[in-house]
Amino acid sequence: MASKFVASNRTGWxxxxxAALVILxxxxxxxVFAIIFSFTNQRLVSPNPAEFTGLSNxxxxxxxSVLTLDPVKDAAGAVTMAANGTPEYPSLRSYTRNNPDYxxxxxxxxxxxxxxxxxxxxVLARDVVFLTAVINTFIFVILVAPLQGGIALCLALLINxxxxxxxxxxxxYFMPVVVSIVVVSLLWRxxxxxxxxLLNNLLGAVSFGAIPKIDWLGNAHTALGSIIAMSIWQxxxxxxxxxxxxxxxxxxxxxxxxxxxxxxxxxTFRYITWPGLRNTAILVLVVIxxxxxxxxxxxxxxxxxxxxxxxxxIVFQAIQRGYGKQDISGGSAISVVLxxxxxxxxxxxRWLTREKA
Amino acid sequence: xxxxxxxxxxxxxxxxxxxxxxxxxxxVFPLVFMLVSSLxxxxxxxxxxxxxxxxxxxxxxxxxxxxxxxxxxxVGLFIMNSVIVTGITxxxxxxxxSMAAFAFVFVNWKGRELVLTIILATLIVPFExxxxxxxxxxxxxPWIGLDGLKWGWLNSYHVxxxxxxxxxxxxxxxxQYFKDLPGELIEAARVEGATWGQIYRRIVMPLAGPVLATxxxxxxxxxxxxxxxxxxxxxxxxxxxxxxxLQYFFQLNRAWGEIMAYLSLITIPVLAFYLYxxxxxxxxxxxxxxxx
Numbered sequence: 001m002a003s004k005f006v007a008s009n010r011t012g013w014x015x016x017x018x019a020a021l022v023i024l025x026x027x028x029x030x031x032v033f034a035i036i037f038s039f040t041n042q043r044l045v046s047p048n049p050a051e052f053t054g055l056s057n058x059x060x061x062x063x064x065s066v067l068t069l070d071p072v073k074d075a076a077g078a079v080t081m082a083a084n085g086t087p088e089y090p091s092l093r094s095y096t097r098n099n100p101d102y103x104x105x106x107x108x109x110x111x112x113x114x115x116x117x118x119x120x121x122x123v124l125a126r127d128v129v130f131l132t133a134v135i136n137t138f139i140f141v142i143l144v145a146p147l148q149g150g151i152a153l154c155l156a157l158l159i160n161x162x163x164x165x166x167x168x169x170x171x172x173y174f175m176p177v178v179v180s181i182v183v184v185s186l187l188w189r190x191x192x193x194x195x196x197x198l199l200n201n202l203l204g205a206v207s208f209g210a211i212p213k214i215d216w217l218g219n220a221h222t223a224l225g226s227i228i229a230m231s232i233w234q235x236x237x238x239x240x241x242x243x244x245x246x247x248x249x250x251x252x253x254x255x256x257x258x259x260x261x262x263x264x265x266x267x268t269f270r271y272i273t274w275p276g277l278r279n280t281a282i283l284v285l286v287v288i289x290x291x292x293x294x295x296x297x298x299x300x301x302x303x304x305x306x307x308x309x310x311x312x313x314i315v316f317q318a319i320q321r322g323y324g325k326q327d328i329s330g331g332s333a334i335s336v337v338l339x340x341x342x343x344x345x346x347x348x349x350r351w352l353t354r355e356k357a
Numbered sequence: 358x359x360x361x362x363x364x365x366x367x368x369x370x371x372x373x374x375x376x377x378x379x380x381x382x383x384x385v386f387p388l389v390f391m392l393v394s395s396l397x398x399x400x401x402x403x404x405x406x407x408x409x410x411x412x413x414x415x416x417x418x419x420x421x422x423x424x425x426x427x428x429x430x431x432v433g434l435f436i437m438n439s440v441i442v443t444g445i446t447x448x449x450x451x452x453x454x455s456m457a458a459f460a461f462v463f464v465n466w467k468g469r470e471l472v473l474t475i476i477l478a479t480l481i482v483p484f485e486x487x488x489x490x491x492x493x494x495x496x497x498x499p500w501i502g503l504d505g506l507k508w509g510w511l512n513s514y515h516v517x518x519x520x521x522x523x524x525x526x527x528x529x530x531x532x533q534y535f536k537d538l539p540g541e542l543i544e545a546a547r548v549e550g551a552t553w554g555q556i557y558r559r560i561v562m563p564l565a566g567p568v569l570a571t572x573x574x575x576x577x578x579x580x581x582x583x584x585x586x587x588x589x590x591x592x593x594x595x596x597x598x599x600x601x602x603l604q605y606f607f608q609l610n611r612a613w614g615e616i617m618a619y620l621s622l623i624t625i626p627v628l629a630f631y632l633y634x635x636x637x638x639x640x641x642x643x644x645x646x647x648x649x
Contacts, residue, residue: 011553012466019457019523020472026491026520027479033490044493155380163373171635172381175388178631178638180582182600183620187387190613196406198390233384238642245643294485297584315485322489323589331489339486346481 034339037332044326057333063126065105067095068119079118089120096124130334133305133312134341136224140231140313141292141345148232149239149284156243157273170244174237181234185301188230192216192302217303220310227298227311235291239284246280247273282353286346293342314338386412391624395422395617402614422618426606429615431594432622435602439623442517442598443580449522450576451569457523458531459557463543473532480525485585491520492589512593521580527572530644534568535561571641574634581627599623 042050071087072080082088096105108124159170191198194215203211216226258268296315305312322331396418405411461473495510510516584600606616
């Protein structure tokens with residue numbers, strides 16, 4: 001329709017110019033720089049100019065190797081047993097430190113290992129912490145996306161009924177969304193506290209003291225789960241509202257028809273509500289996934305990546321290196337890896353949810 | 358019969374309200390805890406977490422924590438910094454983004470499609486992936502201020518404002534809204550000889566109330582609650598916003614009552630603003646989803 005208007009190149013550029021300039025300077029150029037820096041040894045402050053270092057940042061981040069070792073055998077050929085009754089293996093350090101036969105393993109550490117018959121296979125990595133952060137981030141995304149989306153849908157269905165005062169409940173459920181995640185994280189430190197935390201006190205009260213006190217954020221098994229629960233609590237209202245707006249686009253006549261046909265509430269949901277929410281579902285999934293990959297503030301306020309790196313995330317690592325250690329190139333390389341992951345995941349999501357002809 | 362069905366209706370209603378109520382408690386209890394705790398001395402605050410007293414303003418209630426918080430840190434300064442940064446960014450972004458969207462929807466110019474496509478494509482670039490190079494760039498950019506030319510943007514208001522004056526989402530919201538306005542109106546104005554500036558100011562913007570509210574609310578929330586960026590670019594107290602100012606309360610002898618008072622201080626205005634404009638807040642979030 002705009003083509004009906006006379007061309008006005010000057011006006012167009014003048015009016016779109018400021019926005020285009022800001023986005024060019026503060027989104028596109030930094031994005032291009034992230035890629036460029038990731039191939040150098042750029043630092044925030046440095047007396048020497050940055051040098052091109054090829055793929056070394058990526059090799060440092062993603063370098064992995066597999067090493068299979070046979071157990072140590074004594075002179076008679078019997079397997080030497082360690083004190084805990086498991087076979088003893090040669091020390092990994094003898095392979096990863098100054099071993100001229102294995103130059104590719106130099107500086108690597110054990111990421112994880114498993115037994116394969118008598119032999120033991122070690123997966124070694126140059127940067128175990130970063131790979132742990134990648135795994136943690138994926139766990140976070142894989143749990144948060146369906147849980148948050150699903151709970152938000154349940155809340156939206158609950159709020160979508162005609163009841164007096166329902167708007168009050170909608171307003172309350174949405175409330176945490178407007179509160180800063182930094183404030184929320186601090187408050188939840190009180191809830192999760194191992195000693196006088198509200199959660200421990202609640203569990204103790206309902207179980208009459210049968211459930212022992214847990215240091216939720218200080219325990220490597222519970223820390224990430226605790227952060228997931230809190231993150232869902234904070235953001236679920238946001239997606240509830242998006243589901244609600246989707247629900248309201250479904251024509252009431254469809255529901256009337258279903259009621260006349262005597263359809264059960266499950267059938268109504270399955271054949272009317274859910275198909276009507278298709279586009280909303282895709283949007284909610286894509287938005288939650290993108291937000292979840294950016295996990296940072298909760299970690300910074302609550303755990304700083306600990307305990308035992310159990311809450312390390314990709315962005316937390318990028319900021320720790322790029323800002324904390326002023327290693328711009330290392331942080332940039334992590335950022336690029338994150339972008340490639342986010343882009344691939346959203347392309348896969350798009351492909352999986354595409355309109356099937 | 359009638360009474361039985363009335364009873365079962367009443368029961369079902371009671372069940373529904375109970376479910377709704379329990380969920381409501383889950384969503385408000387941390388906030389109630391924050392407000393109530395901000396009024397208690399530290400020892401009582403910690404002792405009260407063992408019982409429901411944690412959520413009741415009972416015992417030794419006072420505003421002492423608030424006065425202590427103001428003594429410990431320049432709280433007024435932090436709040437002022439946040440208000441300045443958030444306020445200016447919201448106003449500038451509404452202006453810059455609405456003008457751009459106007460150009461994309463109504464003005465026919467060379468490069469229009471390409472520039473819009475590129476801007477919308479930036480929506481898939483999470484801020485976290487550009488934060489690190491943006492930090493380096495910001496540390497080297499020139500700025501002409503009242504005290505002449507200066508290199509490096511760190512520790513300033515503009516480093517917190519300028520990069521956020523335009524963003525893909527805000528432009529997208531305006532473009533979607535403008536597309537639904539009657540094009541004949543603008544065409545007629547052009548025929549009458551109105552300039553583009555006049556059409557923008559006199560015709561389009563007066564009709565843009567709802568989208569302005571939406572964009573303003575979303576930008577306000579994003580800016581006021583920002584943490585990562587100011588954490589990296591502001592080390593000087595003078596420009597520190599409220600979320601980063603929190604760090605103050607974690608140095609040396611930590612006082613939980615003061616922390617709760619500070620959290621309440623920086624959260625209550627936002628909550629009040631939200632409760633007052635509740636419908637607009639919820640509508641603004643909903644509108645990001647409608648056409649997605």
